[in-house]
Amino acid sequence: MHTLESLQQIIKDNIDKINFDQRPQELYDPINYILDLGGKRLRPALCLLACDMVGGDIIKAIPPAMGIEIFHNFTLLHDDIMDEAPIRRGKPTVHQKWNSNVAILSGDTMMALAYEHIMKAPREVMQEVFSVFNKTAIEVCEGQQYDMNFESQKVVLISDYIEMIRLKTAVLLAGSLKIGAIIGGASNEDADNLYLFGENLGIAFQLKDDLLDAFSDEDKFGKKTGGDILTNKKTFLYLKAFELAQGKIHDTLKEYFQKDFNDPSQKINEVKKLYKELYVDTLTNREIDKYYDDAMVYLDKVNVSGDKKTELLKFANQLKKRDY
Amino acid sequence: MHTLESLQQIIKDNIDKINFDQRPQELYDPINYILDLGGKRLRPALCLLACDMVGGDIIKAIPPAMGIEIFHNFTLLHDDIMDEAPIRRGKPTVHQKWNSNVAILSGDTMMALAYEHIMKAPREVMQEVFSVFNKTAIEVCEGQQYDMNFESQKVVLISDYIEMIRLKTAVLLAGSLKIGAIIGGASNEDADNLYLFGENLGIAFQLKDDLLDAFSDEDKFGKKTGGDILTNKKTFLYLKAFELAQGKIHDTLKEYFQKDFNDPSQKINEVKKLYKELYVDTLTNREIDKYYDDAMVYLDKVNVSGDKKTELLKFANQLKKRDY
Numbered sequence: 001m002h003t004l005e006s007l008q009q010i011i012k013d014n015i016d017k018i019n020f021d022q023r024p025q026e027l028y029d030p031i032n033y034i035l036d037l038g039g040k041r042l043r044p045a046l047c048l049l050a051c052d053m054v055g056g057d058i059i060k061a062i063p064p065a066m067g068i069e070i071f072h073n074f075t076l077l078h079d080d081i082m083d084e085a086p087i088r089r090g091k092p093t094v095h096q097k098w099n100s101n102v103a104i105l106s107g108d109t110m111m112a113l114a115y116e117h118i119m120k121a122p123r124e125v126m127q128e129v130f131s132v133f134n135k136t137a138i139e140v141c142e143g144q145q146y147d148m149n150f151e152s153q154k155v156v157l158i159s160d161y162i163e164m165i166r167l168k169t170a171v172l173l174a175g176s177l178k179i180g181a182i183i184g185g186a187s188n189e190d191a192d193n194l195y196l197f198g199e200n201l202g203i204a205f206q207l208k209d210d211l212l213d214a215f216s217d218e219d220k221f222g223k224k225t226g227g228d229i230l231t232n233k234k235t236f237l238y239l240k241a242f243e244l245a246q247g248k249i250h251d252t253l254k255e256y257f258q259k260d261f262n263d264p265s266q267k268i269n270e271v272k273k274l275y276k277e278l279y280v281d282t283l284t285n286r287e288i289d290k291y292y293d294d295a296m297v298y299l300d301k302v303n304v305s306g307d308k309k310t311e312l313l314k315f316a317n318q319l320k321k322r323d324y
Numbered sequence: 325m326h327t328l329e330s331l332q333q334i335i336k337d338n339i340d341k342i343n344f345d346q347r348p349q350e351l352y353d354p355i356n357y358i359l360d361l362g363g364k365r366l367r368p369a370l371c372l373l374a375c376d377m378v379g380g381d382i383i384k385a386i387p388p389a390m391g392i393e394i395f396h397n398f399t400l401l402h403d404d405i406m407d408e409a410p411i412r413r414g415k416p417t418v419h420q421k422w423n424s425n426v427a428i429l430s431g432d433t434m435m436a437l438a439y440e441h442i443m444k445a446p447r448e449v450m451q452e453v454f455s456v457f458n459k460t461a462i463e464v465c466e467g468q469q470y471d472m473n474f475e476s477q478k479v480v481l482i483s484d485y486i487e488m489i490r491l492k493t494a495v496l497l498a499g500s501l502k503i504g505a506i507i508g509g510a511s512n513e514d515a516d517n518l519y520l521f522g523e524n525l526g527i528a529f530q531l532k533d534d535l536l537d538a539f540s541d542e543d544k545f546g547k548k549t550g551g552d553i554l555t556n557k558k559t560f561l562y563l564k565a566f567e568l569a570q571g572k573i574h575d576t577l578k579e580y581f582q583k584d585f586n587d588p589s590q591k592i593n594e595v596k597k598l599y600k601e602l603y604v605d606t607l608t609n610r611e612i613d614k615y616y617d618d619a620m621v622y623l624d625k626v627n628v629s630g631d632k633k634t635e636l637l638k639f640a641n642q643l644k645k646r647d648y
């Protein structure tokens with residue numbers, strides 16, 4: 001068995017080898033740029049890991065895994081336009097460095113390049129790999145649309161929010177594992193259980209992200225906390241707080257999210273105090289545990305010996321325990 | 325043999341049957357909207373026609389043909405954002421009716437839906453169909469990027485311009501024919517010759533569009549002429565005129581494209597007068613004939629009996645003779 005780290009390294013090496021020197025440069029430079037920004041290459045590495053754990057040859061999974069990473073970076077590129085994000089991994093975003101038109105079109109090209117790689121899956125499983133990938137691609141778009149809708153939508157149920165993060169974040173982790181499993185020759189049942197493991201872990205991962213955005217140790221987190229609070233983002237914490245708050249505390253919470261604070265850190269601190277009073281942090285942790293436990297149930301069901309699951313278990317534990 | 329009209333009707337009927345009622349509505353409503361705006365459905369109809377003419381079963385080509393039409397509409401959607409176009413086929417564009425973010429994301433989803441249809445090609449030719457389609461998709465993006473580059477690029481050679489319209493417009497016509505031919509069981513040679521027929525005809529078609537934008541009969545053309553002149557668009561006519569103009573006439577032409585006219589029709593008329601003086605209209609027609617003749621050479625090479633070529637010949641003649 002390969003370790004997850006060694007598989008991430010294989011993907012990194014393959015990404016480093018990519019250098020589109022085609023013309024027009026204005027189209028390909030941004031693609032090279034965003035692929036060079038780094039990142040943990042988790043999704044493609046998980047694809048290889050799933051292939052490996054069911055006894056497959058990881059070499060066969062490398063091209064589709066690369067397709068997944070290119071697709072993931074395409075979604076970041078287009079999401080950054082939509083969110084008007086100026087910075088990605090500490091560098092200017094593509095639409096910021098070039099312009100929105102270039103970002104739209106480079107993204108479109110990346111999507112085609114992603115399919116190019118996906119279609120290099122072994123012939124006998126190509127159609128199945130394509131189906132999983134394409135369903136996932138559409139769902140990721142649906143998730144992003146829900147996320148945008150929620151900005152202006154008055155009432156967002158927690159169940160709506162979970163469905164949004166399932167689509168926007170979890171299905172790509174899940175799909176990556178399933179594609180790796182299919183290429184590795186897994187049974188349908190094992191491939192589906194790995195998908196469900198990834199889906200539940202992905203939801204837990206995003207909830208943890210929501211929690212850390214408010215309550216992490218800034219030094220370890222590597223960025224300022226409270227960003228979601230400042231932008232009134234309807235995260236799990238926000239929605240849970242409003243679900244629980246009654247009477248005066250509800251009004252105060254509402255007021256905090258409406259009024260302008262001269263000092264942004266005051267807003268963050270006041271909201272966090274209310275979150276604590278309402279036990280929102282504890283309840284979020286409980287929700288994370290629920291999805292994490294469900295993930296474990298599905299991993300347990302996969303018909304391979306226990307030692308083959310060590311790497312995925314280690315990975316899941318790291319995600320759960322991370323405090324940054 | 326089916327007529328082109330009857331094949332266009334088959335595609336129209338299939339497009340009418342498409343109605344994405346999935347959620348989120350904000351994502352799927354724009355897709356239904358742009359697909360319902362109409363259009364001649366030429367590309368998918370040509371795909372079926374090529375399949376038919378080489379003796380194939382058009383039923384097998386319908387899903388990939390639909391994929392081509394969905395892809396084509398995706399490019400229109402994203403191009404309209406980039407060109408800030410307010411109107412498409414007499415109706416508000418998607419980014420105008422909704423907003424840019426919705427237009428970006430609906431377009432992305434359409435691209436995935438296009439692949440979904442493309443991959444329904446018969447299993448034995450799926451990989452080949454995919455390759456042609458994906459190469460074409462990437463080239464269309466490259467063409468759009470060149471088109472945007474030319475807006476700010478000082479020197480644009482006529483050969484650069486022809487390459488741009490080849491990528492932006494011609495390859496999708498060519499690819500549609502080739503995909504139909506492959507599904508119909510054509511030899512590689514016939515499929516390639518149909519591609520080259522489509523490529524040359526596509527270039528002729530775009531040059532004719534440039535010509536008609538300046539010199540067509542407005543009543544027949546259905547829109548105001550001179551739009552390209554007003555927006556200083558570097559069309560074949562513009563580039564040819566600057567290539568030929570010497571001395572004073574060069575300066576006058578340059579001045580017309582730089583100064584502000586109170587009356588836009590004056591600018592159009594003055595530029596058209598200069599175009600005529602330089603024989604730009606005649607020379608454009610000669611260029612159209614050249615590409616048209618090349619297209620005919622490739623059609624001639626296709627190894628099917630002459631009567632099977634009637635529909636494509638009729639179509640090519642209509643394109644050449646159209647004065648609107």
